[in-house]
Amino acid sequence: MLQHLRPALNIFALLTFLTGVAYPLATTGLAKVLFPYQAGGSLIEHDGKTVGSSLIGQSFTGDHYFWGRPSATGPMPYNGGASGGSNLGPTNPALLDGIKGRVEALKAAHPGEKGVVPTDLVTTSASGLDPHISPAAATYQLERVATARNLPVEQVRKLVSEHTDGAQFGILGDPVVNVLELNLALDALQR
Structure with a gap:
């Protein structure tokens, strides 16, 4: 069971980082560079x-x-x-x-x-x-x-x-x- 749980947790952690941290930071940074007025509210x-x-x-x-x-x-x-x-x-x-x-x-x-x-x-x-x-x-x-x-x-x-x-x-x-x-x-x- 542990051999199936470990890859699932690793994928969960990786996807959480990619979609919850990396992607929002990248899109926010890109928006601030390309559209600073709009990105600032x-x-x-x-x-x-x-x-x-x-x-x-x-x-x-x-x-x-x-x-x-x-x-x-x-x-x-x-x-x-x-x-x-x-x-x-x-x-x-x-x-x-x-x-x-x-x-x-x-x-x-x-x-x-x-x-x-x-x-x-x-x-x-x-x-x-x-x-x-x-x-x-x-x-x-x-x-x-x-x-x-x-x-x-x-x-x-x-x-x-x-x-x-x-x-x-x-x-x-x-x-x-x-x-x-x-x-x-x-x-x-x-x-």
């Missing part, structure tokens, strides 16, 4: 301080900032340790009530906007951490942000346009606006 620095990641949304509530997509994480919004959607089905009254409440709050905050509230401003993403909004969601908020910052609407619209990323590789997905990067650019305008 896509962190955004501002005035020498890390202020967030371009991959995880943040909660902005002031009128002078663009608001991101609602987060379904708890107990605090955009909690990376609690990533996940609300798991409420489309016929669940709690989901419908939550969306209705968000629509009413957005209409109250944007009385000049008569159009339809963009979906991504009232629904959460599957991860609850989405850092992006659609260009339509940013446009919906233009008047409020421009007024709160005493800026011309066209100047803020130009900034939104500059921070709109097109479809990945020109074909995958829709154009998006990174809320954190846009809000940092807004803050830089008024320095």
